[in-house]
Amino acid sequence: MLDKKMKLLIADDHRLFVEGLRFILLEELHIEIAGFAINGKEAIEKCNKENYDVVLMDINMPLIDGIQATLQIKTLHPQIKIMMVSMLSDLPTINKALNAGADAFILKNTDSGDLLKAFKALSKNEIFISESLAHFFTRDADNSLKTKKEYIQFSENIITPREQSVLKLIVEGYTNQHIADTLFISVKTADTHRKNMLAKLNLSNTASLVKFAIENKLV
């Protein structure tokens, strides 16, 4: 793929960012910016019409987000490489992106060198993860990417379904008593669920639990 130009679709709704990106990639002779999309829906449509080699996909986009778009694009066009770009480095999101089929995950706060490395990796059918995120992962003998054991816990649901129900109510501002009444369990049980979540997430109070829940979209 290195011998001919990679056709790139940029799917990102931050125009300033995209314009900057254009200038950065202008100098790259083996990359051709072949299209733009300002949301996931448009990205999907364009991939169905045109032939792209790579999609640079923002996670947060209107209408359809980058992860949903990746899923749909990979279903119909598995050969298209998806390079995920995000502001945030939370593991659940990265895992979701990779599970959706993303081939690279870079942060918007990495430098352009990393970006170009990612393109090179993709052209060699490798999976690329920004250095600052790499510590979450490990590679198998077959070079496949695995989330490190110590982080699996984090990404996979440590929070059990029942705990999630409780958590949802906690975020709504319910007290243990109210939660107990709602779920037809004892106050003690509701309290135990809360405490278990605090313990396993290494948090010390409800405020940070609520923050965690919202940030990790567990509610």
Next chain:
Amino acid sequence: MLDKKMKLLIADDHRLFVEGLRFILLEELHIEIAGFAINGKEAIEKCNKENYDVVLMDINMPLIDGIQATLQIKTLHPQIKIMMVSMLSDLPTINKALNAGADAFILKNTDSGDLLKAFKALSKNEIFISESLAHFFTRDADNSLKTKKEYIQFSENIITPREQSVLKLIVEGYTNQHIADTLFISVKTADTHRKNMLAKLNLSNTASLVKFAIENKLV
């Protein structure tokens, strides 16, 4: 100011964005990129050392955010123009930025034309707001900017600056004691701030306060 080059400090931790910006502004003969900062603290320090005409300031930055940095820079160097850049278009944030002394507010999803318009406006000592945000505001006879009545309720600080400081720490999971120690106030005062917020927002506990704070981007 138009006759000589504007010295610009770019304060943003998204390197890809910054690099792109550099390319965009390279073509502008009356703008000179004179420095970079990757957080609010660095921006403040650089403004104390060097003479800049304009700071392009991201809202969300590590250590010290753009709004705090703006406050501090404007206190010591009121002549420096601050151009706020943000991903999000929520009114409380815009108002906070303007109250902190920002001279322009543009979104990262506007095009570079808007960016250049903003620079021009600053050089004429005008306040510039991205078009897509302009509907929140109205101009007085004296051309000063006012939040439209229908938005005031939203924007005007239901939550006072001090309360916001406390709120920020609450969201971080701090207890009243810890908040008191951090802000050098009595536990009672920290507690009063918390209680006042609960009262005026009609909430009954910290969990819902945290939720409110995150949803309304007050943190």
Next chain:
DNA sequence: CATGCAATACACTAAAAGGTGTATATTTTA
């Protein structure tokens, strides 16, 4: 079929937060 996880429940103690009310100095603003 045993081991582990999930869900349930409880004891006890300490710490924190919630409810209500008061008070005062300072700053903003009408």
Next chain:
DNA sequence: TAAAATATACACCTTTTAGTGTATTGCATG
């Protein structure tokens, strides 16, 4: 300049959470 808002601080009492630990039941998977 007077009124309003803000930041500060405290009293008293109740409710809720946090910290630590135990325990039983059922279900699933190795």
